[in-house]
Amino acid sequence: MKKKVKRRSPIPKDLPESHKKVIRAVRRMSAKRGFKxxxxxxxxxxxxxxxxxYGGPPRVK
Known part of the structure; x- marks a missing residue:
């Protein structure tokens, strides 16, 4: 059985380093942690x- 390979698009080189850092952190994050x-x-x-x-239904009071 072949192992699935996760393919991610490369981080654009022209982004500021701060943006690259955030992208790397988000990629390491689990889906559960990201949702939290x-x-x-x-x-x-x-x-x-x-x-x-953000476009969700209005809150009911």
Whole structure:
């Protein structure tokens, strides 16, 4: 059985080093950790829905 190979596009050389650093960090991150960070930053809500500010449904009070 052949092993699956993850193919990633190369990081563009013309990007600032700070952007390259972020891209490398995100690529090392697990999907679970990445989603937790999206919740922490307010892009997604803990229930998994997109925050209203980013196109999700309005919050019900």
């Amino acid at each position: 960070d999206l919740i922490k930053s307010g892009i997604y809500l803990p229930d998994g829905s997109l925050a209203p500010e």
